[in-house]
Amino acid sequence: MKKEKILVVDDEWNMRQLLNIQLSSRFDIKEAGSGIEALDVLKKEMVDLVILDLMMPDLDGWQVCKKIRETSQVPILMLTARGDVKDKVQGFTVGADDYLVKPFNPEELLARSKALIRRSTLSSESNPQSEGIIEISELKIDQNQRQVFIKNDLLEVTPKEFDLIQLLVLNPRITFTRDMLLDHIWGIHGVLDIRTVDSHVKNVREKFRKNNLSFNPIKTVWGRGYKFQAPEEAQ
Structure with missing residues (x-):
């Protein structure tokens, strides 16, 4: 069975490796170390979910999310160390589908990832x-x-x-x-x-x-x- 593909976007190598370890048994993981690199990856290949860090030096997560939404409806899970309600609302406003605050439980990350991909798949199927x-x-x-x-x-x-x-x-x-x-x-x-x-x-x-x-x-x-x-x- 072919694995669904997740693009992990985070400027911290350690966090990308942690997410890879937590998700690679269930998903095919692609990585991007910046928002610009993430947008470049998405131009070249299709993914089933984007896990997107909020705080990045070149383009922040909000900017990347907004750019993605100009051309794609791929599910986006926003990751951040900030849990302010205003940050969450802004993320949802620019098109994020879900929001997870660091540090997070690996089981919750896996559950949210599966749910987002499942809902995206169901909505795209003919009904x-x-x-x-x-x-x-x-x-x-x-x-x-x-x-x-x-x-x-x-x-x-x-x-x-x-x-x-x-x-x-x-x-x-x-x-x-x-x-x-x-x-x-x-x-x-x-x-x-x-x-x-x-x-x-x-x-x-x-x-x-x-x-x-x-x-x-x-x-x-x-x-x-x-x-x-x-x-x-x-x-």
Whole structure:
């Protein structure tokens, strides 16, 4: 069985070797010692996951993540010694899929890596029930291309923001708790801070507002969570 490929990006040789030891039994590991080197690797070959250090001297992890997202939806796991909520929110905003603070448990690293690759694989597989275009008023969701449009103008969303929008739209009668959203979208229940969900909802709503969507598709159900809100319900 062919191993999935992970690109480990960290300017510290010792950390790259540690990650290699922890993951090489399950994955094929590629290494990059800088953000520039990582972008060069990604131009030449496909990988299934990028494990990206935040603090690097040339391009930091946020800059590298943003660059990757210009051309690829590969899952990105951000590694950092900093655990500030603002850092996490910024990472998710530029397109990171998950966030792990050093020092970390090797079993948790392996579990998160497997979950990110599994979810990416599932979302890319053909699913007759979720293919095609969804149009609700001036909001359009292209599930095949994983794109969102407002009045035919492309809306820039991160992979997790797209997953959030799609999940709510496809399940309009369900109220999702924050734990349910963490489980469905990130794949590891109870590991991430539930504020991750709130920050994603806030970002999506702000993007809808700035692009003049005539209704708010994400309704807050107080004391429970979030659900889809149709245009007629938002009146």
